[in-house]
Amino acid sequence: MRLSKPAWLLHAALAVIVAGGVITWLTGDRGQVVLGPGESVTAYRSVDGAEREFPFSLSLDSFRIDYYPGGEVPRDFVSVIRIDGKERVVSVNNIVSERGYRLCQMSYDGAGRTVLGVNRDPVGIAVTYTGYALFAVAGFWLLLSRWSGFRRGLRRLAAVGVIVAASGLGIEAAETIAGVPRQQADSLARKQVVYNGKVMTFNSLARDFTIKITGKSTYRELSAEQFIASWLLYPERWRSERAIRVKDSRLRDRLGVDGDRVSLDDLFSETGDYRLGAIYGNGDRKLDRGIEEVDEKVGLVMALLSGKLIASLGDDIVPLSPARVEAELIYNRLPLSAAVFMLLFLGAAAAFSSLWWRKAGRVAVVLLWSALAVQVVAYALEWYLASHIPLAGTGETMQFLLLILLPLLLLFRRSSPLLLPVGMLIAGALALVAHLIGSDPVMTPLMPVLSSPWLSIHVTLVMAAYSLFAFTVTCSLIAFFSPCRVVALMRLDRVLLYPALYLLGLGIITGAVWANVSWGRYWAWDPKETWALVTFLVYAVAVHHSVRPLRSPRAFHAYMLFAFLVVLMTYFGVNAMTSLHSYSG
Helix, strand or coil: CCCCHHHHHHHHHHHHHHHHHHHHHHHCEEEEEEECECCEEEEEEECCCCEEEEEEEEEEEEEEEEECCCCCCEEEEEEEEEECCEEEEEECCECEEECCEEEEEEEECCCCCEEEEEEECCCHHHHHHHHHHHHHHHHHHHHHCCCCHHHHHHHHCCCCCCCCCCCCCCCHHHHCCCCCCHHHHHCCCCCEEEECCEEEEHHHHHHHHHHHHHCCCCECCECHHHHHHHHHHCHHHHCCCCCEECCCHHHHHHHCCCCCEECCHHHECCCCCEHHHHHCCCCCHHHHHHHHHHHHHHHHHHHHHCCCCCEECCCCCCCCCHHHHHHHHHHHHCCHHHHHHHHHHHHHHHHHHCCCCCCHHHHHHHHHHHHHHHHHHHHHHHHHHHCCCCCCCHHHHHHHHHHHHHHHHHHHHHHCCCHHHHHHHHHHHHHHHHHHHHCCCCCCCCCHHHCCHHHHHHHHHHHHHHHHHHHHHHHHHHHCCCHHHHHHHHHHHHHHHHHHHHHHHHHHHHHHHHHHHHHCCCCCCCHHHHHHHHHHHHHHHHHCCCCHHHHCHHHHHHHHHHHHHHHHHHHCHHHHCCCCCHHHC
16 A cells, blocks of 8 residues: 555654664663762763763752742752853753763752763664654644545544533531531631642641541531641540541451541550551551551641641742632532533433433533533633643543543534443543542642643643543444444544544653653653553554454454553553652552
8 A cells, every 4th residue: 555645754753763762772871970069070870880981070069959838848859060160950850961961860868969860862862853853744744634544534434523512517516526616617718828838728728638537528517627627626535536537348347446437546555556557567468558548647637736737828938819719719619520420420311311212312412511611610720720730640631531532522422322322421430530539639749850841741642642542442332332333433433543643642752752851861661651652553553444354344443442451551550560650640
C-alpha cells in the first residue's frame, strides 16, 4: 500500500526518534556530582562507576529549600553554583547547560550538600527532538490531508450526528458529646489558615479533617467546624469518643471493638503503648494497609491536639481574596461530584428505557447535558481554587476524562441505540470512582517536579487520548450486541483512532521533554513511560488497514477490547510498580 506524503513523513519521524534514542545509548553519558558549600570539583561520577572530567570547574555557593507558605512543604530545591567562577542557579525544572553538559537538581542531604545529575548527550537529544518536531507536523498534516485515512473515514462515516443544544442542623447530641455550639463554630468557617503549606479556609480544613477521620462530612449532627473545634476545646473528652473510622474488619476484631469506629483510647494500652505497632509488620500485607490507613488518621488527630496541624497566616503570607473564600465555601457545600455520577446513572437508566419507550431518550439526553454542566462547574471551581489545572492526581485526571467523554457521547449518540445507555453507564462508573477518590482528601501542594507548565500540557494530551480510546472501546463493546452496526462502528472507531494516536504521541513527547528539563534525560524506561509506548504501538496496529486480520469487523472490535486492557495497565496497573510517576497517585 502506497503511503501518502504525511504518512510517509510520520513514519520518517518515528524512525528519527528511534535513531536519536540509539545515538543517546551509544554516545551519551549520565552521572552525578555531590557538592558541599565552598567545595570545588572538576569531575563527576558516571553511572558505570568511572570518574570523568568536566571541561570546567564546578563549585557550590549555597543550597536552599524554598517552602510553601507555612514553612513545612518544599516548593523548590535551589543550588547556587559557579562554573569557572560564573554564578548559575540550578533548581527543579530548571537545568543548567554548559559546553554539552546538562546539570539538574536531583536531591540533597542533611549536611547542606546538593546532589546534581549530569547528562552529556549533545547529538542524541538534538536528533530525538528533530523527530519530535517532525511527528507533530506530520500528525497534524495527516489529520488535515484530503487523502489521509482520517479524512477518508470521515467522508464514509454517515453515523456522525450533530450536537443539539439542550438545554439548620442543631446540636442535640451535645448532651452526650462535648460539642462547640453551632453558631460559634460557623463563625470560624471563613477564617483563613495554613495547612501543609496551603492557605485555605477553616471550612475546607475542617471538612477534609472530618471526612478523613470519620468518612463523612459531619459527625453525629455536628458540622465539620464543630467536629474539629470540639477536638481542640475538649481533647480529654474526645479521646474516648469512637470517631475514628476503621474500614478493615479484621483490624477491628484485633482491637476488640464493636462497630466500625475506634477512639484514641482504644489504640493505646493502659501503659501508653501504641497497640497498632505490635500488630503491624507480621507478614499480612492487607492488614498492614488497614493499619497504615488508621495510623494516618491518628497522626492527624495527634498533630491537631499538639498544635502542629494548623498554622495561622503570618505577615509574609498573602491571604485569599474574598471571592476565593466564597468560591471555596460554595464548592465545599455543593455535592457536585455526587451529582455527576447520580445524573449519569439516572440517564443510563432512562437511555436503556428508550430502547422500548422512545420518549425516555429525551430525558436521557437532558440528564447527560446536566451532568456535563455540573462537571464543568465542578472542574472550573477546582481549577480556580487550586490555582493550577487539576491534573496531578488520579481523581482529577478522571474528571478531566469525563469532560471529553461526555461531549463525545452527545456528538455520536445516534451511532447506535446502545451507545448512549452503555456510554452513560461507563461514564457514571468513572464519575463514581472519581467521587470515591475525592472522599479520601489529600490537602497537599504540588511536589516541586509537578510545579511546571509541562504538567498541564502533558497530562491534558494523554488524558484526551485515553478518553478517545475509552469511547472506541465502548463502541466495540456495543458492536458485539448489534451485528447490524458492526461495520459502521468499526468505521467510527477507525476515524477516532487517528486523533487519539496523535494526541497520545504528543503526550509521550511532551512528557519526554518535561523529563529532560527536570532531570536531564528524556527517556528512562520507567514503567509508565514504557507502557505508554506499548499503548501507542498497540493502537498503531489498528489504524493500519493493511493488517489483514483486522479487516474483519468482529476481529477489529475484539482487538480494540484487548487494546483497552493495555490502556488500563498503563493508567492503573503500573501504579503498583516502582516508578518515577508514583507522585501522580
